[in-house]
Amino acid sequence: MEKIGICAFSQTSVESDKWYQRFQEMAFEVVKDLLEQTSLDFSDSGIEMTISVSDDVFDARTISDNAMTDVLGAHYRCEEKVAQEGLQAIYYACSVINSGIADVVMVVGHCKESQAKSRNMVTHMAFDPFYARPVGLDFQIAAALQAQTFLDRANIGEDELAQIVVRARERGSKNVLYPNLTPVSVEEVIASKYLAKPIRELHAYPVSDGAVGFILASEKKAKEICKDPVWVTGVGCSMDTYFPGNGDLINLGSLKKAVSRTLDRANTSLDSIDIYEFSDQYAYQLPLYLTNLGFCNLEDVSSFIKNGGLDEKNINLSGGMLIGAPLILGGLFRVVEAIKQLKGISENQIQDPKTAIVQSSMGPAAQFNSAVVLSRDN
Amino acid sequence: MYRNSFIVHGKLALPYQYFAGRLGSKFIKTLEKEHKIIGTRCKKCNTVYVPPRSICDRCFLDIKDNLEEVSKEGTVLSYTVVNSYEDHYPERPPFILGLIKLDKADTPFVHIIKNVPINKMKSNIRVRAIFSNTPTDTILNISHFEPVDYSVFEVGYTYEELEIGMSASFTKTITETDVYLFAGISGDFNPMHVNEEYSKKGIFGKRVAHGVVPQSLIAPVLGTKLPGLGTVAIEINTRFRRPTYFGDTITAIATVKEKIEEKKWVKMALKFINQKGEIIADGEAIVMPPKG
Amino acid sequence: MRDRKREVAIVGVGQTKYSSHREDVNQPEMISEAIFEALEQTSLTMDDIDCIVHGNMELFEMIYQPDLWHTIGTGASGKECLRLTTGGTTGATLVCAADALVASGMHDIVMAIGFEKLQEGHTTGGITNMADPLWGRKLQSGALVGITATQMIEEFGEERAKKASIDYRIIMDMHAMKNPKAHRRLGLNFDMAEDLMNNSPQLVGELRMIHMCSQSDGACVVILASEDKAKEICDRPAWILDHVTVHREEHMGTLFGFKKEKLTHRHAAEVLFKRNNINDPVNEFDVFEMYDPSSWWGVDWLREFLLFDGDEHLKLVENREILIDGKFPVNPSGGVIASNPIGATAMVRFAEAALQIMGKAGEHQVKKEVNKALASGFGGTFWTVLGILTADKPER
């Protein structure tokens, strides 16, 4: 595919309860910042289309984007809502821009997980009403079943999971936009109570409120809008069969397909990527993804984690999704962190990375996966 | 905390009625009326879907008429112990949910598992469907699953669970009957064990038990207590210290002495004492603890 | 008008029968019926489909991210998938997105799926949840807004306005009688006009039960293909010339008609017609599939979409020119008044317009050759998606 440029990015702080803002205000903070950064307006020579990301159940509103028309600059203009994992808004924007239908697209995702009594209650609604809801399934339970299979079959245990959480929080705590995040010790992780065994409270990503947005443009337009755009060179995704129709919960076909499609479109390989940002909603997911993508195998995953493989390979330098992000925005918040690394402005900056891959998942036991490859000019 | 900020409480309490469809209804009714579990087979890829699906999404073929019965027993592929409370849970925590694949089916589903000690639950156990007496119009026409064989939970300590210093014992009084039975088993009718008049002239002054009779009391310790069920003994070495007379009460004690990491074996210190607290034998054993 | 990387055409359409009673199937099963029909029409298999685009209203059935469960019936497993929701316009938005996915070169063949199983939920309750919980939830009562009837009566007189809206309603039913997929097929004729317009139960003022759209269960599937593939798959594909999406800000003044701001319908038509040099829509389009939630709106919106200012729209109805064999056929399928599976409804407009171009509409095929068709979607708070399909591959 032809690369498209990210001309601006913005995010609000990510907090466990942004009680002082409605979701519209949260999104407006991001939109205002994006407009200021780029000096664009909503016109045929400015932003031609807005793609929002949210979903009606978390928003508790049917067609929740109708509450956003003014905020998203769509008065007598175009707005469309991706009601799916947020990276898919970038995927969609790529198709719109590459087709020639629009040159400049704004993507804005927002979600207040705190609005729901429990996010598990929301994800419970993803299941069929006859066979899965009656036994209480939700994404957390599906994750626990997947985690148990992983612990049964892989050489990994409590210590490694705790180590992943400790590392994530230590890195995330450096980021002022995550004010509720505190560092923890291995002992605290192992002592935290089980939510659904083997998943402990500190293994799970924190309940999160926040908004995030980008201005995307064709190569030509992007260069006009800003001096140093970060390029989206590949996008891709894949659906897996409905949980738990695929009996092998730790063979993530959709993750492998999503990543390989993305790399193919970007005409690159996993080895040539400098930094990796995975959306790990629970501590076991990061090592599970790594075994599926060939960073390590089921036998040596423990030593990979214990011997600093994550730092060595530049995996989740930001701390990953364990530092917080609303469920449907995991991927977009990871894109922010990848852009910061590419621009040299990350709190956890490494030297001179040029390419990044961002992954996200949605659905029970990572049924749906999505990815983007980012790069910058030399 | 919520200073100068309104909260409007809302609830999305809309009524919904979901239709399981003809096939789904047949599955649910068959559970209720016949206590049978049916699935559908895709004749192209041979996958048997349980609960039944109308379409094989791998081959995208209509398979709704290819019904077949599957077993009421199956294997737990994975499980979780749910520990936090949510309104949508079918039980009060803690409770167990298992990913269960029935025999003759290819796709697993999630259901409640009961009658298992929560801390003993593990993957790969065999379970059986227990049907509900009250119809539910859902998969809860199977009330829950139960283990087929309870003995799988009675396992001893695994290598990881054993810690140096852990100890267990067994105590028994050695009677004349024990000694005569052992003489019969082994063919060792040495007069020092079976002839009182002969023994009076010997160094112990009366009949004594065969040396291995009190020492055999270590078998129930290692095999049923520490490490416990599932243990395999590799090697036992003991030294005789004192005789055991008829009527003596002997305690066999095993203590974890060393963990042999490379083999995942454990070295146990053995000690046998009588009712006076005298050591009648000691030694050590190497055992392979159960895998869990 | 803008260049595109490549041209895209609708090459296949599948629809379930629309009905208020689909207790016999669950959601994925219902969707698969439409997919099987589209695959059969195109002689494609699921393996030929590169990407699935899916949409509906989550709260209407209360399934969170329903594409996950629906994988059982959509065949999406292993494929790329995109899920979009924009209220009533969703179905049309899905067509636009599928168009972009193919035009961009990312995919050759994309399947868009719109569905709703309204029987399972509570639509009016669901729509009421659209309003702002702080300011509006107690004010808005479903989609039953009768303001347009009052305004038309004020402008054109009671008799003429009421007659036009009931004639429109009868014409839609006459069309629906020719469409075996249509949900409500009542067998109305013009002799019944007087009785219906005076005796049908009143909802709000002169908005009566008979004027309103149905609530339906059903799914619609549209297969789009790239220019290389389109001709292989379909003899006479329906090319996508252009489309435009126009939203308008929600506020109570416009919503309840206290303040008459320009409708998005008119704005969309102005933008689209200008871009594509359409100067005389009535003569240039051979058929119009319009999202008409009630017959009052149907009549009123003809004026907006066709950029009329006077009473030309009434005349089109009065002279029966919107009949299937008239000069400007509107909704030969029977329209939304006959069938309304909300997440699919706007897609059905594009699908039916495409069938007319393909010549595959069956009994409700427009007699004259259809070379250019207009299709509209409606949703949200007066949101519009408007698109043009052509029999000739677009020259840009």
Ligand SMILES: [Zn+2]
């Ligand atoms: Zn099959």
